[in-house]
Amino acid sequence: MRCYFNNATISAILSTPTALTSFGLKSRYIPHRGDAIRAEAQILQHVLAGLAKWQPQVKTLNLGIQYNGIISSDLFQNTFDFAQLTSLKELVISNRTGGEMIIDGSFHYLSWCPINVFDRLPSGLECLQLRPNRGPVELNKLADLICQRCICLPEALRLECYTIEPHLRPLKEVDQAIDQSHIFGIEKFMTQCSLPRLIYVQAQHSMGGEESSLLSKTTDVRRNADGSAGFAMSTSYETFQWSAKRHLLFGNLGRLV
Known part of the structure; x- marks a missing residue:
């Protein structure tokens, strides 16, 4: 459904279903001149308030x-x-625009640090998925900000990050620097934030021929074995030939349970 969102529209949509268990919203265009960012923030606030009022049983957002x-x-x-x-158990956050430009010595790259998502999470939330449009999730910075803001994460929270970013082996120098940064960020997240489980998936699509193109995927999984005292680690890297339509990569990368 595509429509212009205002308070009346949000109320009409959310008050109609009787037992909504999942809800999705994707912002395409915010027609407010000069303050589009604040306008989108207000829309999101109204949606959350509307869900809490009319659909308190919603489990997936x-x-x-x-x-x-x-x-x-x-x-x-x-x-x-x-x-x-x-009642929320699963929260999926994606963005349509690029992240923040990170300058690390001579390396410049886009990275995503959606810290405001973490400020007020439901205590019963079990899964938070982050799906940036471009670049890695800046877990190193996220972990620091969570500690600085004294944010208490839900006890059973599983954090999942699904990214499209260069990581084909052997890595180029800039990609190696980014890779080392996010690995360090994963370990910092696990030790500082005592997260039960974190999954970080990187996928890359080669710019090869139309008939056959190379797809690679790296999956890092971290599990806290005993709170922040130690955590189990596993990493897998795959490359294989993909002969289906090339745009399929940019769909759902799947879930790891």
């Missing part, structure tokens, strides 16, 4: 964000109260 700033900028800290959705 999928949000496609147009403007990265609303979930990464300090201006919107503590803006989005997901905790009011007390």
